[in-house]
Amino acid sequence: MIDPNEWVRAFAELIEQHTDELTALDAAIGDADHGSNLRRGTSAVVETLADAAPGSAAEQLKQVGMTLIRTVGGASGPLYGSFFLGCATALGDKKLDTTDFAAAFRGGLDKVVARGKAELGDKTMFDALAPAADELDRRLAAGDSLAAALDAATTAAEDGSDATIPMLARKGRASYLGERSVGHRDPGAASAALLVLAAWRAAQ
Numbered sequence: 001m002i003d004p005n006e007w008v009r010a011f012a013e014l015i016e017q018h019t020d021e022l023t024a025l026d027a028a029i030g031d032a033d034h035g036s037n038l039r040r041g042t043s044a045v046v047e048t049l050a051d052a053a054p055g056s057a058a059e060q061l062k063q064v065g066m067t068l069i070r071t072v073g074g075a076s077g078p079l080y081g082s083f084f085l086g087c088a089t090a091l092g093d094k095k096l097d098t099t100d101f102a103a104a105f106r107g108g109l110d111k112v113v114a115r116g117k118a119e120l121g122d123k124t125m126f127d128a129l130a131p132a133a134d135e136l137d138r139r140l141a142a143g144d145s146l147a148a149a150l151d152a153a154t155t156a157a158e159d160g161s162d163a164t165i166p167m168l169a170r171k172g173r174a175s176y177l178g179e180r181s182v183g184h185r186d187p188g189a190a191s192a193a194l195l196v197l198a199a200w201r202a203a204q
């Protein structure tokens with residue numbers, strides 16, 4: 001089972017470690033703020049959760065989503081915020097475990113799509129998140145533990161992030177570059193793979 005606190009703490013730690021790399025990716029096809037945007041947001045989330053009264057997993061996820069929307073900025077703030085709000089809604093009164101975790105993750109993904117309208121191949125965070133959600137479902141259906149399913153989902157997200165390199169961006173700021181967006185990894189896909197890796201760490 002995953003404690004939402006541990007998931008977002010692990011995400012914050014990974015973002016901290018990869019801030020410069022994410023910013024460099026965004027410098028190539030955006031405005032060089034993806035690393036700093038997320039770092040500001042995830043450190044605010046860690047502080048908010050430390051101060052918050054203990055609540056249900058869904059209440060904590062909702063808090064995370066609202067804090068990210070308030071603090072991250074850019075396109076990715078509302079999108080990551082929506083992801084966590086969608087997780088919270090789909091989770092209801094359940095815990096972040098096995099198929100309930102997968103359903104929450106899918107609920108988050110659906111909210112990202114509702115907000116940003118990204119499709120597979122648009123060169124966005126969706127290209128890392130969607131394969132991860134599919135792999136989670138497949139592995140859990142095959143009887144894997146949540147940790148094992150998340151291990152495979154992390155690989156799927158990383159492969160999805162790699163796959164954005166040759167893509168032409170069709171959403172967000174990078175889409176203004178047209179052909180010049182080809183040959184660069186999407187920063188949001190890179191950070192989304194870290195979000196899945198963080199869940200795997202929290203499942204240990």
Ligand code: ADP
Pocket residue numbers: 026030031033034037038073074075076077079112115116117118123124125126171172173174186187188189
């Ligand atoms: P901004 O582009 O406003 O500077 P960030 O740099 O923080 O915001 O985030 C950029 C990332 O947001 C992109 O790499 C992409 O993955 C993601 N993104 C942008 N638009 C969309 C969208 N419509 N749907 C999904 N993800 C998107």
Ligand code: MG
Pocket residue numbers: 026030031032033034074173
């Ligand atoms: Mg940017």
